Amino acid sequence: MTxxxxxxxxxxxxxxxxxxxxxxxxxxxxxxxxxCVLSMTLGSRPVPLETVxxxxxxxxxxxxxxxxxxxxxxxxxxxxxxxxxxxxxxGTLLQGVTxxxxxxxxxxxxxxxxxxxxxxxxxxxxxxxxxxxxxxxFLGAALATVLVYGVASLGREGATPVKLALxxxxxxAALSSITTAIVLIDVDALDELRAWQVGTLGxxxxxxxxxxxxxxxxxxxxxxxxxxxxxxxxxxxxVARALGLRVRLSRTxxxxxxxxxxxxxxxxxxxxxxxxxxxxxxxxxxxxxxYRWILxxxxxxxxxxxxxxxxxxxxxxxxxxxxxxxxxxxxxxPTFIALVRYRNLAEL
Amino acid sequence: MSTFRPAVLGIALLVCCVVAGCGSSSSSAPSxxxxxxxxxxxxxxxxxxxxxxxxxxxxxxxxxxxxxxLMEFGIKPVGVYADGPVKDxxxxxxxxxxxxxxxxxxxxxxxxxxxxxxxPDLIVxxxxxxxxxxxxxxxxxxxxxxxxxxxxxxxxxxxxDSAVELVEGYEELARTLGGxxxxxxxxxxFERAVERFEAAVAGQxxxxxxxxxxxxxxxxxxVPKHAPELLDFQRWGLDVMVPRRPDPEFPYWQTLSFExxxxxxxxLLLFDDRNYPGNLKVLEKAPTADRIKAFAAGAYTTxxxxxxxxxxxxxxxxxxxxEVIEGADPGVA
Numbered sequence: 001m002t003x004x005x006x007x008x009x010x011x012x013x014x015x016x017x018x019x020x021x022x023x024x025x026x027x028x029x030x031x032x033x034x035x036c037v038l039s040m041t042l043g044s045r046p047v048p049l050e051t052v053x054x055x056x057x058x059x060x061x062x063x064x065x066x067x068x069x070x071x072x073x074x075x076x077x078x079x080x081x082x083x084x085x086x087x088x089x090x091g092t093l094l095q096g097v098t099x100x101x102x103x104x105x106x107x108x109x110x111x112x113x114x115x116x117x118x119x120x121x122x123x124x125x126x127x128x129x130x131x132x133x134x135x136x137x138f139l140g141a142a143l144a145t146v147l148v149y150g151v152a153s154l155g156r157e158g159a160t161p162v163k164l165a166l167x168x169x170x171x172x173a174a175l176s177s178i179t180t181a182i183v184l185i186d187v188d189a190l191d192e193l194r195a196w197q198v199g200t201l202g203x204x205x206x207x208x209x210x211x212x213x214x215x216x217x218x219x220x221x222x223x224x225x226x227x228x229x230x231x232x233x234x235x236x237x238x239v240a241r242a243l244g245l246r247v248r249l250s251r252t253x254x255x256x257x258x259x260x261x262x263x264x265x266x267x268x269x270x271x272x273x274x275x276x277x278x279x280x281x282x283x284x285x286x287x288x289x290x291y292r293w294i295l296x297x298x299x300x301x302x303x304x305x306x307x308x309x310x311x312x313x314x315x316x317x318x319x320x321x322x323x324x325x326x327x328x329x330x331x332x333x334p335t336f337i338a339l340v341r342y343r344n345l346a347e348l
Numbered sequence: 349m350s351t352f353r354p355a356v357l358g359i360a361l362l363v364c365c366v367v368a369g370c371g372s373s374s375s376s377a378p379s380x381x382x383x384x385x386x387x388x389x390x391x392x393x394x395x396x397x398x399x400x401x402x403x404x405x406x407x408x409x410x411x412x413x414x415x416x417x418l419m420e421f422g423i424k425p426v427g428v429y430a431d432g433p434v435k436d437x438x439x440x441x442x443x444x445x446x447x448x449x450x451x452x453x454x455x456x457x458x459x460x461x462x463x464x465x466x467x468p469d470l471i472v473x474x475x476x477x478x479x480x481x482x483x484x485x486x487x488x489x490x491x492x493x494x495x496x497x498x499x500x501x502x503x504x505x506x507x508x509d510s511a512v513e514l515v516e517g518y519e520e521l522a523r524t525l526g527g528x529x530x531x532x533x534x535x536x537x538f539e540r541a542v543e544r545f546e547a548a549v550a551g552q553x554x555x556x557x558x559x560x561x562x563x564x565x566x567x568x569x570x571v572p573k574h575a576p577e578l579l580d581f582q583r584w585g586l587d588v589m590v591p592r593r594p595d596p597e598f599p600y601w602q603t604l605s606f607e608x609x610x611x612x613x614x615x616l617l618l619f620d621d622r623n624y625p626g627n628l629k630v631l632e633k634a635p636t637a638d639r640i641k642a643f644a645a646g647a648y649t650t651x652x653x654x655x656x657x658x659x660x661x662x663x664x665x666x667x668x669x670x671e672v673i674e675g676a677d678p679g680v681a
Contacts, residue, residue, distance in 0.1 A: 045607035064639045068607045069633030195564050202605065203565030205635055318593060320566055320603030 021287050028286075028300040032081075035307045037090040039077040040069060043314045044321055045130065077207040079268065079322075082209065082216045083201070084275065086265040089223040089257045089300020091276030093292035096230035097254045098161040104276035105262035108164075109171035111271035116175040116182075116264065117289050119193050120148025124187045133196060134211055141263030147171055149255045159251055162239070171239060200268040201310050212264040219260035220299065226254050227292030234291070246271040249305020272325050274308055365566065381601040392525045394482075394506030394517070401501075404526050405470035409463050411483040413471045414504055416443045417518035417657040420534065421527030424448065426466045427635040429484055429496075434547050438621055439527025439655030447456070458484055471502040473523070510583070511576040511656040518657060538659040539552065541666035542584060548670040549585040555586045555678040558642070560616035561601070561623070561652055562631040567609050568601040570620070570653070575600070577656050586673070610639040613681040616673070617642045621650035645680045 054065035094103040117140025152159040183190040231252035232240040283297035313322035390400040412430035427449035448502040452458040473483030504518020559570035571576035591602035
């Protein structure tokens with residue numbers, strides 16, 4: 001606890017100098033740019049670098065390869081940027097506000113809520129369009145977050161980390177069982193759910209990017225503004241309150257941001273595991289425990305990890321592609337274990 | 349069915365697996381059994397073995413497609429199990445299952461207890477030579493469902509390299525079971541349809557076709573070698589394109605991404621009809637879809653994918669395809 005206190009106090013000497021952290025962040029941004037270039041140039045269809053460049057600056061609609069870059073890879077990369085940032089940030093927010101190093105959108109009922117609503121939409125409303133799934137998923141994620149936070153807020157102390165974790169687990173279990181009950185009755189719903197539940201950046205085109213952009217933009221700004229509040233909450237509620245932090249209000253804002261970010265990301269791509277869990281830890285390893293920096297790093301590192309996994313998924317198969325959700329699931333676990341072994345995870 | 353490239357191929361392929369099983373090349377065994385005299389029943393089944401019974405089986409439980417095939421010849425099973433909801437199945441259009449017990453409408457799940465109450469004396473399903481199993485007993489089917497094989501002996505013609513052979517196999521089985529095959533079911537109608545199909549193809553020299561199934565983020569191209577009806581079409585003169593690199597783990601398809609949709613260009617696209625028009629919508633949304641020349645030209649239709657079991661269905665499909673082919677343009681690709 002003393003270490004946190006030292007960092008959170010505004011005038012305390014930082015564990016790492018601001019300059020080192022800024023340099024690190026710049027390097028991370030450079031890595032992000034490089035990743036975007038990879039995402040534009042590598043794919044199941046071999047496209048020469050020159051053609052990629054032409055597609056961006058001097059588009060020739062007659063060229064199939066240029067169309068692939070412009071109509072498929074650019075939206076896909078943009079979606080990767082948005083969703084990666086959203087999941088990285090929401091993971092950081094959740095880990096900070098719940099002080100639980102294993103928190104991610106998956107355990108707060110968000111993925112389960114989105115899935116339940118997608119299935120409900122398919123079965124009861126007959127939804128078939130991806131666009132409809134996005135709204136349904138978003139609604140489900142938002143309602144699940146409100147439910148978790150609302151129930152956890154009952155009682156005198158408000159939404160404490162322990163209550164949040166317990167309610168999150170309970171709501172996840174409840175929603176998952178509803179989803180299972182529906183798909184066991186309705187085979188069509190099961191097929192639709194399976195298609196959505198893999199988690200992928202492929203098969204979503206420009207309209208989806210525009211649909212989630214405003215939500216993720218607003219959510220990201222709100223998230224980045226939460227750094228001080230998270231630093232305060234990391235000290236424990238009493239100290240935070242003594243420092244003048246409005247605990248209840250901060251928590252509400254943070255949860256609202258999480259609902260918007262994770263809800264939009266999950267709705268657009270299906271549940272993507274591991275990212276929201278691992279990115280904050282990677283960020284913390286680089287920049288130390290100050291949440292203002294962790295949020296900045298997560299914003300950049302989330303898309304780096306997601307896009308790298310997506311590019312890998314495009315290349316591993318002889319033809320066709322592997323969904324990014326599968327890549328992250330397969331590569332994520334061992335990588336995460338290696339990280340934990342390499343350096344003890346920060347206790348929150 | 350659980351071991352094909354997990355989660356990679358998408359449901360389209362899983363569904364195909366469900367319907368197509370994993371049977372492949374070896375041609376159907378000569379199902380030349382006969383109901384010999386003395387009421388003794390015998391039948392040479394798809395697995396090459398001869399099955400006998402003291403008298404002709406009367407209470408049959410069958411896979412839904414097998415049931416539909418037998419019912420063309422007046423053999424009505426007492427119970428059926430299907431791969432999906434019976435009312436939605438493209439291969440069961442117009443089949444009247446009233447009075448027939450439905451024992452399952454999900455692939456791999458058969459209510460064996462209910463089946464036992466029907467006291468069946470024969471179980472009928474396609475023989476998948478690749479999997480060495482009858483429909484309903486393939487790998488991936490729940491163990492408790494496979495107990496269906498304990499109720500009676502299981503027989504059925506083999507899924508070979510021609511859908512016609514499979515249809516004929518059911519005609520033969522129906523004959524041993526006392527069905528009325530004198531009229532040959534809709535055989536005459538079917539043969540006329542084949543002639544019409546052949547004539548239509550002959551009139552369109554150089555016409556090429558490509559069988560596809562777009563799903564999720566994939567654009568899957570069917571490999572004719574593993575699709576009996578596509579092999580038939582080739583035999584009757586239609587140039588169904590053969591993808592060069594079938595997926596290693598599941599050679600029924602070559603899976604392409606939307607970046608690669610222009611890999612094969614044909615004059616006519618054939619959509620998998622089991623999830624049409626859903627798969628059409630998937631392709632429509634892909635920004636690169638118009639790079640498929642036939643799609644851009646609106647030259648597409650459906651093909652009866654892996655489900656043909658009856659002369660009547662085959663005749664309908666061939667007549668429909670003949671009409672499309674007559675109106676097709678061999679200069680699209």
